[in-house]
Amino acid sequence: MVVRQAHPGPGAPVYRSMEDKCRDADRYQQEDAIPWTVLVDDLEGTVHQVYGGLADPTYLIGRDGRVAYYNMWTYAPSLHEAISELAEHGEMGPVRAGVNQMPHMLPAVTTGWRGLRRGLPQSYLEMEMAAPGSGAGVWLGYQLRPLLAPFTQRAKPLPPTVKAGLALGAAAVALLGARALLRRREEA
Secondary structure: OOOOOOOOEOOEOOOOOHHHHHHHHHHHHHHOOOOOOOOOOOOOOHHHHHOOOOOOOEEEEOOOOOEEEEEOOOOHHHHHHHHHHHHHOOOOOOOHHHEEOOOOHHHHHHHOHHHHHHOOOHHHHHHHHHOOOHHHHHHHHHHOHHHHHHHHOOOOOOOHHHHHHHHHHHHHHHHHHHHHHHHHHHHO
């Protein structure tokens, strides 16, 4: 199996050589201001496949060289908690049950357009074919990022009271919307 670009297209062509892949890694590192060393897997994606081959994973490796925590879809708040817990345990051993398999979609929706935009129009069309509405949803989420990012792109988890308040607010908005729909139906 060969690992390809996540969202290929004219601005993000399929890798034909390790030089292409390394050049692309350098570009991503510069564009996203990534301060740490970026490792590049081989063209076949050998390491990626050994670790499960999923999209956008994070592996927290302990001092002993073992996976201490696996985040199926990179999610900064749970990763932050895992790093803190790993530091408390001498930087070894599994933390937070070793895995977070929840697909945290809102962070991807808020920032995913940058990746899709690189491969337009092919990347957008492929995403829409795989899950209708997903490409448009990512575009919309990116447009709304000034409102969403404080909640979806935070490094630390929201306090439970804030989560409860947001849930109650969302429920209230949904209830008000449902009431307005019912009133309109009664009037019609």
